[in-house]
Amino acid sequence: MGLTKSEIFTEEQNKLATLFKILAHPARIAILQYIIGQRSCICNDLVEELGLAQATISQHLKELKSIGIIQGTIEGKSVCYCIDEKVWKKIQSDFNIFFNQEVKVNKCC
């Protein structure tokens, strides 16, 4: 089929999976790291830095924007992208809430 059955999972499970999915691409990891290193950047910087086509970078930026982890501000004829620190920390917190669930020892493993 190829269609995730979202309706059988909780909203929390779907939301967490979506966050993971947006981060699950090396180009998007690289984009985030580049923005952090430079504090901000424009789309073309990333095209030169990463060597992917402009359309591809633009699409990755759109996906990162979709979860709010970056935001873009129009500056003349370019768009300045930067990290939204609040969202960045919220995502880290959500991940840690998930990972801080106590893993109990058991019999078999």
Next chain:
Amino acid sequence: MGLTKSEIFTEEQNKLATLFKILAHPARIAILQYIIGQRSCICNDLVEELGLAQATISQHLKELKSIGIIQGTIEGKSVCYCIDEKVWKKIQSDFNIFFNQEVKVNKCC
């Protein structure tokens, strides 16, 4: 195309993206949460709990096993799955190393 250009990214970026990818499905989140709640479980427990086909659950378990976050031990005619706490904590640590990069304030956003 549809083929991620892994060769243009660092090994670290590819590895992190892979970890995110394996966790980027609500069924796999649900499986991990169920195992944590029960300490361990067998494949069939998950089939009943989640309402996905046995083949589907088995495939998700295989993917989780591929990053070592769970391990399976043969117990009679079933397989007992549990969290590998060491790997669990390592993944959490890897994520936090990524998220603890300092986000500096900048001019535009």
Next chain:
DNA sequence: TTTATATATCGCAATATTACGATAATAATT
């Protein structure tokens, strides 16, 4: 030995993702 139980794997169909060329849209520059 036959049957039942539990899991893994194969093969397939449906859908999603990735990448990019072409092109549209917008604003600055000439």
Next chain:
DNA sequence: AATTATTATCGTAATATTGCGATATATAAA
């Protein structure tokens, strides 16, 4: 007004993922 620079979007091809029925495998039970 025409040109240039920057980004977004559309359309498309290639590949990946998801889900499941069918089937293979392996152990326990009868």
